[in-house]
Amino acid sequence: MSDGAAPLAPHRLAVLGSPIAHSKSPALHRAAYAVLGFDWQYEAVEVASAGLADFVGSRDASWRGLSLTMPLKQEVLPLVDELDRRARLTGAANTVRFDGGRRLGFNTDIGGIVGALADAGVSHSARAGVVGGGATAASAIAAIAELGASEVEVFVRTPARAAALEPLAGSLGLRIAVRPIAELASAEGLDLVVATVPGGTELGVRPGAALTAGSVLLEVAYDPWPSPLVAAWLDGGGTVVHGLGMLLHQALLQVRVFANGDPEAALPGEAEVLAAMRASIA
Template sequence: MKNLSLSHWDGVEPRPGTALRAAVLGSPVAHSLSPALHRSAYAALGLDWTYTAVECDEPGLQPYLETLDPSWAGLSLTMPLKRTALTLVDEVSDVAMDTGGVNTIVFRDGGMFGDNTDVYGIVSALREAGVVAPERPVVLGGGAAAWSALAALRDLGAREIAVVVREKSRGAAACAAATRLGVMLHFHLYEDLAEALDGADLVLSTLPPGAADPYAPAVASSGATLFDVVYANWPTRLAKAVSFNGGSVVPGLSMLLHQAVRQVQLITGVTGIPVAAMRDAARGGVERRDRLAPGA
């Protein structure tokens, strides 16, 4: 594996008239909205490409990659494959290295190139909502999603970030990511959440569905803008509380959309991505999934 900034390349060159293949891999993967997003983009771009969902666990990733032929253009990766992929690609972007995970693999010239588009997704979602230069950001959670949040905040100019975790020991990995990113972290426990939120202008919740519910009143009363990575069964209790209190909320669906936009751009090599069509597909996909699995 070689460390290469993806600013040096912009994805594969489209092959006119050639049907290429792409897929999302993960376990579980049946719930993924990536097929709807990518297929809507390919259709709008006039690309006769296929995009499927493939159930794949960590031990199965390398054998699966070895079966792919030149008809494959790229892959999207979800949990639990992002860290494993980092060790399997030939070249990796700086942001994927810094965040410790690859969620996009592009095939080009016989090689595999890895990137992390989650950071792009968060930055784009926040900028779209008018959040361009947070001064006192707070991140809820210290897992892998938090590492992407730290990278996004760094890209937005933040250099000191408060991180709230259940136990200080759970912040070790986030601390290592912060060192790679060049930002300073201030750790707090949830029992000290009020202290962490004092003066905050942006709260990024990287917690799974339901986990942030107990903290909704404190976040809502802080007056900070909320970014919530959750996009299913929207709005969450946390988002409802902030909105009810007159605060601004950036939904996780916006991040999902924009990270997929960047994936399509990298995999196809096309710059004019049909964002509106992909946004409609994302909304429709969430509505269908919520109807089929309410409360999931």
């Protein structure tokens, strides 16, 4: 695609994590840059926590930015010069843009969750649940607040892990209750559940009939699929939103960041870009 503007200079980008070989982020980003006409390289690079600071600090001027998986989303915070509002709010940045010698951190996971749910026809929640207590759970809570919810229940194996989520929920005007994971079997009255645990996690509990019948499940992990929780949800006749939807929409916002410096600034011909990204992971 070309709108007559001069093409941007070649740049390098990567998604970091460990393990990372399964990531579909390279396919998504390469599809976007092909449509946009950018001569940009995007790859998956195996980087564990111990190597993050050295990797970030050793990038030269050819590098435009990075996508980050857990636990790097939290560990990168001391390495950036400025965080956007959502990254400050959640204490997690899944995106870093190199900008004239400065490192800018962004959280596009919140928008990814909202976008995936919108694709599935879910644009509002009154009372939602979150499975897990880490950084992605924080993004899920922020997304739930954007959907208009007034109450959230967090289901975790270790309640202490969710301690940081309580002040976050309070700052967003949400009432929060932290529950043992076993209470998924008896939970009811929720219209949405966002599962944020690593892919393939065996929770040791099956969601109850009232929960699967009354709420939509968004499973943010996409590999392996279906997860044990998704399989149980589908067995119960419930509705599930695939984790690839979140990956797609958070990646679109990352492309905005890398191209425009702003996750809210739409791309030229964005509908075509999104369609190509969606087709790349179909």
